[in-house]
Amino acid sequence: MSRMVMQDVSDSVVSRPAPWFSRAVPYLPSIVILIAAMIYGTVSSPYFLNFTALLVNTGRYVEIGLLALALTVVIVNGDIDLSVASNLAVSAATMGLMVEGGVAVEIAALAALAVGVGLGAINAIFIVGLGLPSLVVTLATLALYRGLAQIMLGDNAVTAYPDEFVGADQVSVLGEAVRVPMPLVMFLGFAVLFSFLLTRTNFGLSCYLTGSNQKAALFSGIKTDRTRATAFLLAGLMAGAAAVMLTSRLGSTLSNVGLGLELLAITVVVLGGTDIFGGRGTILGTVIALFAVMAVRESLVISNVNGQVQDAVVGVILIVAIVVPIAVTRWKSRAATRRLR
Amino acid sequence: MRKVRRSMGLVAIAASATMILAACGGNESSSEETAAEAATEEAVVAEETVEEAPAEGGGEALRVTYIPKNLGNPYFDAIVKGFNEAAPGLNMTVEVVAPAQAGATDQIPFIDAAIQQQVDAIAISPNDLDALCPSLKRAMEAGITVLTVNGDTAPDCREASITPVDFSQLGRYLVDLTAEVTGGEGEWAFLSATSTAPDQNSWLEAAAEYISSGESPAGLTLVDTVYGDDQPDKSATEAQALLTKYPDLAAINAPTTVGIAAAAQVLSQSPRKGQVQVTGLGTPNQMREFIKDGTVQKFALWDPALQGTIAANLIVGLQNGSIVAGEDVAFEVPGVGERIMAGADRLIIAGPPQEFDASNIDDFDF
Numbered sequence: 015m016s017r018m019v020m021q022d023v024s025d026s027v028v029s030r031p032a033p034w035f036s037r038a039v040p041y042l043p044s045i046v047i048l049i050a051a052m053i054y055g056t057v058s059s060p061y062f063l064n065f066t067a068l069l070v071n072t073g074r075y076v077e078i079g080l081l082a083l084a085l086t087v088v089i090v091n092g093d094i095d096l097s098v099a100s101n102l103a104v105s106a107a108t109m110g111l112m113v114e115g116g117v118a119v120e121i122a123a124l125a126a127l128a129v130g131v132g133l134g135a136i137n138a139i140f141i142v143g144l145g146l147p148s149l150v151v152t153l154a155t156l157a158l159y160r161g162l163a164q165i166m167l168g169d170n171a172v173t174a175y176p177d178e179f180v181g182a183d184q185v186s187v188l189g190e191a192v193r194v195p196m197p198l199v200m201f202l203g204f205a206v207l208f209s210f211l212l213t214r215t216n217f218g219l220s221c222y223l224t225g226s227n228q229k230a231a232l233f234s235g236i237k238t239d240r241t242r243a244t245a246f247l248l249a250g251l252m253a254g255a256a257a258v259m260l261t262s263r264l265g266s267t268l269s270n271v272g273l274g275l276e277l278l279a280i281t282v283v284v285l286g287g288t289d290i291f292g293g294r295g296t297i298l299g300t301v302i303a304l305f306a307v308m309a310v311r312e313s314l315v316i317s318n319v320n321g322q323v324q325d326a327v328v329g330v331i332l333i334v335a336i337v338v339p340i341a342v343t344r345w346k347s348r349a350a351t352r353r354l355r
Numbered sequence: 356m357r358k359v360r361r362s363m364g365l366v367a368i369a370a371s372a373t374m375i376l377a378a379c380g381g382n383e384s385s386s387e388e389t390a391a392e393a394a395t396e397e398a399v400v401a402e403e404t405v406e407e408a409p410a411e412g413g414g415e416a417l418r419v420t421y422i423p424k425n426l427g428n429p430y431f432d433a434i435v436k437g438f439n440e441a442a443p444g445l446n447m448t449v450e451v452v453a454p455a456q457a458g459a460t461d462q463i464p465f466i467d468a469a470i471q472q473q474v475d476a477i478a479i480s481p482n483d484l485d486a487l488c489p490s491l492k493r494a495m496e497a498g499i500t501v502l503t504v505n506g507d508t509a510p511d512c513r514e515a516s517i518t519p520v521d522f523s524q525l526g527r528y529l530v531d532l533t534a535e536v537t538g539g540e541g542e543w544a545f546l547s548a549t550s551t552a553p554d555q556n557s558w559l560e561a562a563a564e565y566i567s568s569g570e571s572p573a574g575l576t577l578v579d580t581v582y583g584d585d586q587p588d589k590s591a592t593e594a595q596a597l598l599t600k601y602p603d604l605a606a607i608n609a610p611t612t613v614g615i616a617a618a619a620q621v622l623s624q625s626p627r628k629g630q631v632q633v634t635g636l637g638t639p640n641q642m643r644e645f646i647k648d649g650t651v652q653k654f655a656l657w658d659p660a661l662q663g664t665i666a667a668n669l670i671v672g673l674q675n676g677s678i679v680a681g682e683d684v685a686f687e688v689p690g691v692g693e694r695i696m697a698g699a700d701r702l703i704i705a706g707p708p709q710e711f712d713a714s715n716i717d718d719f720d721f
Contacts, residue, residue: 059472067471074464171485173509181489266485268459315468320426321455 040287043335055313073183076197081279084252092292093148099275100159105257110172110267127254134250138243180265209297225292433721437663459483476500514680526561534572541605590617609635619645639719
């Protein structure tokens, strides 16, 4: 890798010398939302500020979080994967059918991960191998994989899971005193891994370069194909992992499991400051955004706000979160232009 | 230098995150204050409720959360109405919350929130047989009374289930309803939903058994069964085809709300209006105009509000210990009558089918 490229990267990615508050700008919307939601919840319901319940309830958001981690990488690459939730359904269906057929649940869970990666590989073949746009390909596999799950399970629900597998979301890592739920710990573990991958490895560097300018990256000797394909495999792996988590939480599998989860995950990624056009984004942002979305949802539901209103609030927040950083950037560049004059 | 600055930024974020967490965990005094304030507010509300309600003074009001499948559905609004009419007399407050979509897992956050709010009872019209079970079981472990209303989960995830009508008798009832509107004479046909609809098929099967048993009214002849796929257009086309195919047809019985409305629409503009009767299962709001213009004499469904009334009364009984959920336990619902938790599954039938005609249709709004 030439010195020029390195120079470019350090300019465009993270290390431009700037005051810390300007580098915190991408996280600002989620942090503000997180704090605002905590205040709203505390004021509007006496039951909101229950640390144990809040911790335990994170279990419900971990599946979204796992998908969001992998989607951060995919989106930084300048791609998108809309098929993750449908992939999750096929992975869960595979696991369900295997458990029903008498296979041990551990093996079935590994099979779910393998199926997840396999379906991710199919996406990668179409997108990277055949050079088709990821939006179109994963829009197609969104429908295809969901249909596959429906063919596999029909209208039947699989409920044959052993008791010790069901309810992992209620398992506390630190015992009963401080209920730190296992899924949360798992999610944070994955977050650290993904963060390491994006910030400390050549793969991560390739992701930012590919997403900033794919052609330039290619001509600079970056293996953009391998980088993008790897991201889709990671997305598949996380879909498989989310399938296992969700199945354990629900104790049952239906073909419509996780319907619409891809949009919630993309919401989290975008709210976390990742540029939907690629080249910019951090795992830390995604993690903060997940907690922000969670705080918003939890504070609304505990205040007896109905589903439609919750969706509308999240929509408004997303628009504001996207508009504010753009406005700040524009304002700053205008100020800079004025200074030049 | 750059690195140092960057880590300082991270530290700043971590510090603010810690502060947020500390605010959650540490400030228990302030949260207690908030709770106390809210409790005062609640007490004020409760007093008002007591003032309105003459019965059952004293004691804290029972807090009930009802979670319908989704909101903005007149059918579930009617169940809510049943709750709300019963609640003041029972010293009970009912909170109604629901998700935007009727997905299998969409009701889970609302169940978890009700647990966190330490409500006394959860009534739910579940969107899924199994997926809600872990949350509902947690609610029961927390001492919350759990009932399913108009839909069910696995029996071990709730104390009892209220079903609108005895569906095993519905096939027989539909034949008798046809006999009633035709005077017991003539050819008739079923206009059903899809050929694979499990509910409709079980009723059609039961109707066929009733007819072949020889107990059904002898003057009636079931000549055809057609399927409108629960689409208004297809249902109307099938109804029209029945009229053409059977010149002596006396009645079309559509045990589906889409089918009956479509058939009534066809008949209302047909010269054979009045000669051919339309009946079956429909909602009053969809069928009102056809009752008013004389196309339809009588049709049926059930009264969803009754389920809310029974649920509200049952919750009180289960909470004060006067009713203990169990196999074939009978209990009295004031103003409604005795109901039974039938069988090991503790299934409560809310009532007989509710018939609608010109005399009572304006009493219903769903």
